[in-house]
Amino acid sequence: MKKITIFVVSDSVGETGEAAAKAAVSQFRPNFENVRIRKFPHINNQELLEKIVHIAVLNEATIVFTLVSREMRREMRELAQLHQISAIDLLGSMMDLIESSTGEEPLQRPGLVHKLDDDYFKKIEAIEFAVKYDDGQDPRGIPLADIVLIGVSRTSKTPLSQYLAHKSYKVANVPLVPEVTPPEELMQIDPKKCFGLVITPEKLNNIRKERLITLGLTEDAFYAQQARIEQEISYFYSIVDKIGCQAIDVTNRAVEETAHKIIDLYEREYK
Numbered sequence: 001m002k003k004i005t006i007f008v009v010s011d012s013v014g015e016t017g018e019a020a021a022k023a024a025v026s027q028f029r030p031n032f033e034n035v036r037i038r039k040f041p042h043i044n045n046q047e048l049l050e051k052i053v054h055i056a057v058l059n060e061a062t063i064v065f066t067l068v069s070r071e072m073r074r075e076m077r078e079l080a081q082l083h084q085i086s087a088i089d090l091l092g093s094m095m096d097l098i099e100s101s102t103g104e105e106p107l108q109r110p111g112l113v114h115k116l117d118d119d120y121f122k123k124i125e126a127i128e129f130a131v132k133y134d135d136g137q138d139p140r141g142i143p144l145a146d147i148v149l150i151g152v153s154r155t156s157k158t159p160l161s162q163y164l165a166h167k168s169y170k171v172a173n174v175p176l177v178p179e180v181t182p183p184e185e186l187m188q189i190d191p192k193k194c195f196g197l198v199i200t201p202e203k204l205n206n207i208r209k210e211r212l213i214t215l216g217l218t219e220d221a222f223y224a225q226q227a228r229i230e231q232e233i234s235y236f237y238s239i240v241d242k243i244g245c246q247a248i249d250v251t252n253r254a255v256e257e258t259a260h261k262i263i264d265l266y267e268r269e270y271k
Contacts, residue, residue, distance in 0.1 A: 004028070004035045005061040009052055009076065011110035014039040017066040020090055043067070044110075046075050053079045063087040068095070068108050122168045130165035133172035134158055139183035145172040147266060148189060150239065151197035152176050152232040153223075154207045156255055160197070163259045169266075178235040187243060192269045194245035195262050198236060201229045203251050 004025060008017035021037050029035050038061075040052050049072070056063055063080060065087060067073045073092045080087035095106050133141030135158065142148055146169045149157045157173040164171045174186060186194070199207075208224035222228055240247050246265065250258050 001034050003060075005059050006035075006037045007052060007056050007059075007061045007063045008037060008039045009043050009049070009063055009065040009067065010039070010041050011044055011067050011069065011072065012041065013111070014041040014066065017064045017090055021064050042110075044072075046072075049075055049079055053083055053085065056085055057083050061085070064090060066090050067092075068106065068110055070106075070108060119168065123166060126165040126168050126170050127162070129170040129172075130161045134161060136174040136183070139174075139185045141172040142174070142183065142185035142189060144170065145189075146170045146193065146270075147172075147262065148186070148194040149173040149197060150176055150182075150186070150194065150236075150243075150245075152204070152229075152236050154204060154211060155197040155199050156250055156258070157197060159255050160258055160262075163255050164262065167259070167263065169263070176232070176236050176239055178231060182239055186239075189243075191244040191246075193266065194243055195265070196236060196240040196243075196245055196247040197250050197258070198233065198247050199249070200251045201226060201233060204229050204233075 006021045006025070008014045008021055010017055018037060018039055022032075025032065025035055025037070040048075043049060043052065053063070053076075055061075063076070063085065065073070065076050067076060067089075068091060073089055076087060077089065098104075099106060129141065129145070132138065133145065147164060149161060149171060150173070151157050153175060157175065161171040161173045174182065176182065205224060205226055208229070209219040212219050212221055212224055237247070248258060248261060253261075
């Protein structure tokens with residue numbers, strides 16, 4: 001399988017180019033096997049462009065660039081042509097089209113979309129929140145969260161928290177273990193913003209066994225035993241009943257599907 005290497009060159013943070021590159025690559029390598037996407041943010045002079053092009057040649061990389069300066073875009077195109085590497089100008093054609101149709105000159109100032117977009121900062125704040133209050137690290141985040149997720153180990157609490165955070169929801173998640181008393185804050189929140197994640201014992205057993213094997217441990221550990229799993233799930237339901245929140249079966253659901261269900265339920269109550 002041929003390796004795909006893409007360099008994303010930007011005079012801002014490079015999120016636009018990275019997102020476009022990932023979207024394109026996913027059509028060929030959905031699991032991103034043998035794929036490397038490397039960002040070069042805040043590139044603002046010709047010398048840096050020359051160095052990046054040199055590295056791209058050595059790595060047989062394709063360059064995707066999002067540069068708002070007309071001069072920098074020209075330099076990148078010329079360098080790519082000189083060194084015979086593929087380079088894709090994501091912004092240039094659209095900017096030229098708008099300029100020709102409106103007769104207006106572009107500002108050519110990097111990062112304006114993020115400086116002017118409050119939603120961007122809200123998303124970043126939500127992502128930082130999800131990291132800080134992941135896996136019950138600090139129960140003080142529970143009352144501050146938009147959404148609280150609870151569940152036993154390996155029910156996708158963390159990836160679901162991150163997905164929701166990218167939708168700008170502040171999410172805290174709390175693991176439930178029979179030997180550990182849940183934090184008091186969990187019993188004091190509005191149950192409508194709390195969602196329990198549950199999975200069938202059989203599916204959870206398989207997931208935990210695979211996890212143990214990945215860690216180099218034997219699959220017959222207490223963590224993956226059927227009796228232990230059933231005990232944990234029974235405990236989970238007792239906490240769900242105590243809080244009065246809704247339980248969502250994630251057994252055959254992708255993270256995205258579960259997230260959209262939670263968003264739909266949440267927005268019915270709070271929007």
